[in-house]
Amino acid sequence: MSLKERGMQMKSSINYVRFSLFHRFCHFLIIISFFGLVLTGMPLAFRSYGWARWLYELFGGYPTAGFIHRICALITFFAAFIHFLFLFICVSVQKRKGFFWGPGSLLIQPRDIFDIVGDIKWFLGIGKRPDFDQWIYWEKFEYLSLMWGTLVMAVTGLILWFPVQFTKIIPVSVASVVDLPGIALIIHRYEAILAAGFIFTIHFFHTHLLPEKMPVDEAIFTGKITEAEFRHERLNQFKRLESQRQLENYKVAPPSLFVSFLTRLFAVPILITGLLMVGFMFSALLVWAI
Amino acid sequence: MVYKSEKSLIRENLSGFKKFTLGAFVTLSAAIIGLSPAVLTAGDNGPCIECHTKPDKLKTAEKAKINPVTGEIKVVSMVIDEVTFKASAHGGEDFFCIDCHQDLDGVDLTDGHKPNLKPVDCITFCHDDPADEYLQSSHVKLMKEKNKDVPTCKDCHAGVTYHYTSLGEKSPRDVPRGTDPLHRKLTIDSCGECHQEYLDSYRNNAHGQVTALGHTDTDVPVCFDCHGKHKILNSADPESKVGKERILETCGSCHANANASFVKHVEHPQIKNLNYYKKLLAAVKNARSNPADLKTLLKNPQTILCVVFVMYIGILAFTFSAFGLHSLLSWFAVARDELKRKGHADEEQH
Numbered sequence: 033m034s035l036k037e038r039g040m041q042m043k044s045s046i047n048y049v050r051f052s053l054f055h056r057f058c059h060f061l062i063i064i065s066f067f068g069l070v071l072t073g074m075p076l077a078f079r080s081y082g083w084a085r086w087l088y089e090l091f092g093g094y095p096t097a098g099f100i101h102r103i104c105a106l107i108t109f110f111a112a113f114i115h116f117l118f119l120f121i122c123v124s125v126q127k128r129k130g131f132f133w134g135p136g137s138l139l140i141q142p143r144d145i146f147d148i149v150g151d152i153k154w155f156l157g158i159g160k161r162p163d164f165d166q167w168i169y170w171e172k173f174e175y176l177s178l179m180w181g182t183l184v185m186a187v188t189g190l191i192l193w194f195p196v197q198f199t200k201i202i203p204v205s206v207a208s209v210v211d212l213p214g215i216a217l218i219i220h221r222y223e224a225i226l227a228a229g230f231i232f233t234i235h236f237f238h239t240h241l242l243p244e245k246m247p248v249d250e251a252i253f254t255g256k257i258t259e260a261e262f263r264h265e266r267l268n269q270f271k272r273l274e275s276q277r278q279l280e281n282y283k284v285a286p287p288s289l290f291v292s293f294l295t296r297l298f299a300v301p302i303l304i305t306g307l308l309m310v311g312f313m314f315s316a317l318l319v320w321a322i
Numbered sequence: 323m324v325y326k327s328e329k330s331l332i333r334e335n336l337s338g339f340k341k342f343t344l345g346a347f348v349t350l351s352a353a354i355i356g357l358s359p360a361v362l363t364a365g366d367n368g369p370c371i372e373c374h375t376k377p378d379k380l381k382t383a384e385k386a387k388i389n390p391v392t393g394e395i396k397v398v399s400m401v402i403d404e405v406t407f408k409a410s411a412h413g414g415e416d417f418f419c420i421d422c423h424q425d426l427d428g429v430d431l432t433d434g435h436k437p438n439l440k441p442v443d444c445i446t447f448c449h450d451d452p453a454d455e456y457l458q459s460s461h462v463k464l465m466k467e468k469n470k471d472v473p474t475c476k477d478c479h480a481g482v483t484y485h486y487t488s489l490g491e492k493s494p495r496d497v498p499r500g501t502d503p504l505h506r507k508l509t510i511d512s513c514g515e516c517h518q519e520y521l522d523s524y525r526n527n528a529h530g531q532v533t534a535l536g537h538t539d540t541d542v543p544v545c546f547d548c549h550g551k552h553k554i555l556n557s558a559d560p561e562s563k564v565g566k567e568r569i570l571e572t573c574g575s576c577h578a579n580a581n582a583s584f585v586k587h588v589e590h591p592q593i594k595n596l597n598y599y600k601k602l603l604a605a606v607k608n609a610r611s612n613p614a615d616l617k618t619l620l621k622n623p624q625t626i627l628c629v630v631f632v633m634y635i636g637i638l639a640f641t642f643s644a645f646g647l648h649s650l651l652s653w654f655a656v657a658r659d660e661l662k663r664k665g666h667a668d669e670e671q672h
Contacts, residue, residue, distance in 0.1 A: 079525065079534035094537035155651035161659065170648065192528070196577050199584040207583035211623040214588045215630055217528055222634035226641060233642075237649040243657040 068104030232310035523590035
């Protein structure tokens with residue numbers, strides 16, 4: 033579908049809010065910091081390949097690439113901080129319900145198991161696409177693994193950033209068996225490969241590069257989805273809001289063509305960069321395997 | 323110690339002698355050089371440079387050098403790159419070709435000099451200090467006690483002959499310095515030629531991954547920064563730079579306030595060394611008959627590193643196969659639905 037066609041369709045249809053400005057801003061921060069971290073860090077993990085040297089030099093080599101890496105880490109910390117501050121305010125101050133349980137929760141719910149079974153049936157062609165609610169089970173998995181991954185990367189990254197200070201707090205007898213910086217380096221390296229590989233393949237293909245979304249799911253940038261998309265992707269949520277008579281509150285004007293264009297201008301090069309990166313990483317695996 | 327001081331005395335005398343000769347030649351230079359340009363004298367590199375920068379002026383522009391120990395034959399160029407030579411550690415104002423090539427002193431050059439010079443003696447008059455240190459190293463101990471082939475001066479300092487540059491030799495620089503990034507890079511490979519396993523494990527560590535990307539300045543350690551240059555001692559020796567007594571000082575030279583726990587860090591992780599896993603498996607197998615083996619291995623910090631590494635390989639394999647399959651399947655399912663939808667839409671249009 034061309035941009036113009038899609039624009040026509042959007043203009044002609046009713047749109048709903050899917051992501052608030054806050055969430056879109058967080059996603060933007062994560063994109064910027066994640067790419068900065070991956071592009072300056074991955075060369076170290078794939079140090080024996082030509083592309084790694086080229087990429088490392090592109091970001092200023094040692095120690096400049098390291099500084100960029102740390103600045104991006106600070107941006108990630110900031111994004112994580114405002115995210116949890118947001119959750120805290122919503123739950124404790126505004127007393128909003130449904131964060132930990134129910135259809136609007138990002139935590140695993142019993143109905144997710146039925147969704148998984150339904151999804152597998154749909155994959156195999158013996159059922160229709162399940163009707164999902166606000167968060168699909170693999171979206172929850174991605175969210176939770178992002179939280180867990182950020183924690184792991186932050187802790188190990190800080191140990192590598194301040195090895196002298198961190199080892200100081202453990203006694204020598206322990207340090208001679210448990211090599212804290214050594215463990216941190218291994219975890220940091222392979223968790224990074226896991227995270228980058230996951231985002232650049234699974235997140236990309238689940239969310240942005242689906243045949244119905246190609247090349248990008250604009251909702252996370254514009255914050256809006258059309259009614260058709262809403263019904264198709266999250267029929268349960270749509271019906272729930274309809275029955276609660278809340279649907280009207282979510283109605284918004286469709287995104288302008290300009291915003292749509294800007295979204296693609298930003299997202300497409302980023303998606304290509306990620307795919308190239310995972311291509312390089314995968315080629316290294318092939319070289320190693322052969 | 324007495325031996326040492328005698329040596330340095332000789333050296334001082336030598337440099338005094340040098341100054342004297344230099345002075346003499348400054349006053350008599352025109353006369354002597356003008357009268358007999360074909361005789362080589364100290365204080366002038368001119369006659370050497372005149373031929374040794376132009377291959378066509380040399381009877382032999384290349385020479386075979388045979389290593390008396392290994393029998394290895396190398397082709398060495400006799401041509402000097404003047405600029406490179408002058409930039410080298412031996413290229414200053416005070417050095418002259420015949421300071422090192424002493425058997426050419428006073429030689430008559432009318433028919434050229436004889437082609438085979440004695441090997442240059444670096445130690446006796448000049449470099450006795452590093453030689454002294456080298457003789458105390460674990461390498462020399464191995465040679466004496468176990469009759470092993472160990473690296474001697476020229477194996478590492480092959481660059482000394484680099485003022486015969488451009489043809490044949492492997493380093494593009496002249497006499498190497500410990501602070502020169504290119505030389506630092508080359509030493510990693512030189513050490514690695516024998517210590518392959520240690521080179522591999524160094525590459526898996528924080529320091530080695532940075533130097534692998536081509537950054538070998540003094541702010542990231544290469545082998546000799548931690549293990550020493552001439553007096554390289556086995557790490558089990560407490561006097562070694564990485565031994566019990568000196569490790570704090572060694573690590574501390576970069577990591578300010580390095581503490582006793584910090585220096586326990588494993589610089590050579592065995593995570594990709596199959597032999598370590600074999601050892602672990604064997605120890606687990608023989609746990610009943612020989613529990614001491616397993617106990618020592620479990621106390622080795624390498625074991626945790628290996629376990630963490632294997633765990634992560636497992637996580638990676640599981641995640642990418644499970645979720646890779648999932649996203650492929652969902653991608654194709656979406657594509658299938660899209661095709662169907664388009665088919666219906668087309669039917670409706672017709």
